[in-house]
Amino acid sequence: MTEELISKKELLDVTGISYGQLYRWKRKNLIPEQWFIRKSSFTGQETFFPREKILQRIDRILNMKDDLSLDALADMFSPSPGESSMSVGEILERNIVSSVSINLYLETMDSVQQPILGFEKILIIYVLDKLLRSGDISLDEGRLLIRTLEAYFPEKTGRECGIRLTRKMGVAAFLLVPGDGEVYLDSEVKTVARLSMPACTEELKLRMSGSEGS
Numbered sequence: 001m002t003e004e005l006i007s008k009k010e011l012l013d014v015t016g017i018s019y020g021q022l023y024r025w026k027r028k029n030l031i032p033e034q035w036f037i038r039k040s041s042f043t044g045q046e047t048f049f050p051r052e053k054i055l056q057r058i059d060r061i062l063n064m065k066d067d068l069s070l071d072a073l074a075d076m077f078s079p080s081p082g083e084s085s086m087s088v089g090e091i092l093e094r095n096i097v098s099s100v101s102i103n104l105y106l107e108t109m110d111s112v113q114q115p116i117l118g119f120e121k122i123l124i125i126y127v128l129d130k131l132l133r134s135g136d137i138s139l140d141e142g143r144l145l146i147r148t149l150e151a152y153f154p155e156k157t158g159r160e161c162g163i164r165l166t167r168k169m170g171v172a173a174f175l176l177v178p179g180d181g182e183v184y185l186d187s188e189v190k191t192v193a194r195l196s197m198p199a200c201t202e203e204l205k206l207r208m209s210g211s212e213g214s
Contacts, residue, residue: 003050003051003052004050004051004052005037005039005048005049005050005051006048006049006050006051006054006055007046007047007048008022008046008047008048008049011049011054011055011058014055015055015058015059015062017058017062024070025061025070028070028071028073028074029074029077029078030057030061030070030073030074030077031054031057031058035049035050035053035054036049037049037050057077060077061073064076075205076202076205076206076209077202078201079159079160079197079198079201079202080159084118084119084122084208085116085117085118085119086116086117086122086208087115087116087117088102088106088115088117091117091122091125094207094208096122096126096204096207096208097122097125097126097128097129098129098132098133100129100132101125101128101129101132101142102125104128104132104139104142104143104146105121105124105125105128105146107143108143108146108147108150119204119208120153120154122204122208123197123200123201123204124146124149124150124153126200126203126204126207127145127149127163127195127197127200128142128145128146130195130200131145131165131193131195134193136165136192136193137165137172137193141165141172144172144174145163145165145174148174148176149163149176152176153176153197154197156176157176157177157178158178158179159197159198159201160178160179160180160197160198161176161177161178161179161180161197162176162177162179162180162181162194162195162196162197163175163176163177163193163194163195163196163197164177164183164191164193164194165191165192165193165194166185166189166190166191166192167189167190167192168188168189168190169188172192180196180197180198
């Protein structure tokens with residue numbers, strides 16, 4: 001399915017932001033360069049954006065810019081991992097993920113001690129938790145997801161990848177899609193769930209910073 005686009009003119013009208021704000025946020029890396037899509041139109045060249053992504057991003061910028069600097073927001077929106085690490089106890093105390101998801105992840109580790117987890121490990125658990133809470137996956141499928149992410153993210157896929165959960169005749173498979181582009185499957189394969197790793201990274205940074213909902 002082709003991603004729906006929104007023109008620059010419509011974007012400015014819908015959000016109420018100015019041309020100057022839009023391009024300042026671009027220079028500050030709050031809006032990725034690749035979201036500015038140049039296309040031919042009857043008036044010449046026109047700029048379009050992925051509709052859902054840009055509207056969500058601008059809404060978050062407007063809601064958070066009074067509490068965080070533009071540089072802090074740029075770090076929040078970056079797909080790169082933060083320097084943050086947390087103990088299992090702190091993750092549970094702050095309700096970042098559920099105990100079910102933490103324990104399922106710890107099953108895969110050799111250590112008998114509860115470790116300090118870096119951002120990327122917490123991100124894997126966060127993705128697992130989202131899919132478990134949604135009811136899209138079983139515990140066994142959760143273990144498969146952990147193995148898949150541990151093996152291929154981000155070294156093989158890059159940080160801008162997408163996750164697809166597919167099923168065919170009751171058999172689940174996870175696909176990691178570099179660049180989070182479209183995947184074309186045969187008609188008997190059903191896409192059950194789809195997640196963006198950059199979006200999950202952003203959500204997790206917000207939760208870890210305590211800025212969610214601010």
